[in-house]
Amino acid sequence: MMNKIIVGSDKKSTVFIGSxxxxxxxxxIPTQHSNSRIAIVxxxxxxxxHLNTVISxxxxYxxxxxxxxxxxxxxxxTPTMLSQIIKFFSINMITKSDLVIALGGGTVHDITGYASAIYNLGINFISIPTTFSCMINNSIGGSVYLNTPYRINQIGMVHFPVSVFIDIDTLSTTPTYQQNVISPQAVKYGFIFDKRVLSVQLSTSEPELLLxxxxxxxxxxNNILFINSTIINPLILDFGTTIGEIIETHSNYKVSTDEAxxxxxxxxxxxxEQKQLTRSGTYQMLLERLKKINYQVQYELPxxxxxxxxxxxxxxxxDVLNIIILKEIQKPQIHKINRKEISNFFEDLFK
Known part of the structure; x- marks a missing residue:
């Protein structure tokens, strides 16, 4: 069994999900690249x-x-690693008609997509994600990012993989914390868009359900970013990331993206909820859901x-910061804070 989804609008990725x-x-491999050279990152x-399997x-063929x-x-x-990848493409004479494969999690996907976007004014790449977060997030939508010494994901652009190949069997070989398929990313989708995904209970031992x-x-x-983007602001996908990315950067990446x-x-x-912008009880629902999948929500942030x-x-x-809050489950909204009001707005987080 294999599912297929077309992601995007003007630019598109074909996503294959199978086992x-x-x-x-x-x-x-797309037919237009049947005679292409292939670089794997x-x-x-x-x-x-997984590398020997892919090479073989x-x-x-x-x-x-x-x-x-x-x-x-x-x-x-980082930009330093990016330059090494660009050098590798050049040494191996990868051309605009060739193909790059990103094989790995979100880090590999992002830096490979970024390198593919800027090398020779852009070359095609495909993504083979091997972590759950990369399968449902990084590889979907075209955004690719690099970190700087100052902040995670501070440099970004859009470069769609022509294809994404999700083999759910690769999840059984990832670290235990990444095998938990009810991840915070999935919880976010449930709270901002479709609460039905919160009731799913499955594991990597149930392939058809997982697929x-x-x-x-x-x-x-895809619905948030493209299909319903005229009535749903895609910015709602940033729920949790404003503070989460600050935590990741402060921890020097010791805190994982899902944890953050x-x-x-x-x-x-x-x-x-304290500021009565969110329906009472929503925080407790979110807390219980995160604890149920063994994610803690404590971090000492100066x-x-x-x-x-x-x-x-x-x-x-x-001078306006747009943050995503929940009015209640499935009802996210963009809350605007003037720069002069930011200190007063966030000070309760540190009491």
Whole structure:
């Protein structure tokens, strides 16, 4: 069984969701690249598990891929690593008609997509995500980011993968915390758009249910970004990320993206409920849901550091910061805060 979704509007990705097909991935390479050279970018952990399978399949279909293996970890999603990948493309004479494959999680997807976007004014890439968050978030929608010494995801652009290949069997080889398929990202989709996903209980041992669940989550993000974007502001997808990205940066990436998002959603909802912007009880519902999937929502974030970071947040429009809060479950809204009011608005987080 394999599901297929077209993601995007003017620019599009074709997303394939199936199981046990990584060994035959060469069969699915887009026909326009049947004579192309292929460069694979992956990390040292994923390479040990999946790289030989992908190489063998590509060689079976006549490709001779070249390989770039980066060190794993979000701290390596930097302009320095980007320049190494660009150098690798150049040395191996990758041209505009060739193809790049991102094999790994969100870090690999983002930096590979970014390199593909700027090399030779843009070349095609496909994504093979191997973590749950990358399957339902990073690889969907075209946004790719790099970190700077100052902030996570501070540099970004849009470059759609031509195809995304999601083999759910790869989840069984990821670290335990990444196997939990009811992740904070899925919880976010439930609270901002479709609460039905919150009632799903499954694991990697239920392949058909898991496949359909991932498909449902991808459709939610596609609906928000593209299908219903005229009536739903895509900015609602930033629920939890304003505070979450500050936490990730402050922790020097020791706090995972999922953990930071869980904390960010909880802190923001606790604050908005205290200010009577959110229906009473919403914070407790969110807290219980996050704790049920073993995510804690505590983090010691220094006030001065928070204020310095929030004042340069990318969701500023002039002197107005747009933050996402919940009026109640399935009813997110953009709350606008004038720069002069930010200190007063957020001070209760630190009491």
């Amino acid at each position: 046990n097909f990584l060994w035959d991935i060469g069969f699915y 992956t990390d040292d952990i994923v390479a040990k598990i 399949s590509l060689e079976k 006549g490709f001779s891929p070249v390989i770039f293996v980066m060190q794993h970890g979000k701290e390596n999603k 359909n669940y991932i498909t449902q989550l991808i459709r939610i993000k 998002m869980a904390i960010g959603m909880a802190m923001m909802t606790r604050l908005s 006030y001065d550091y928070f204020m310095k970071m929030i004042m340069s947040d990318k969701k500023f429009d002039g």
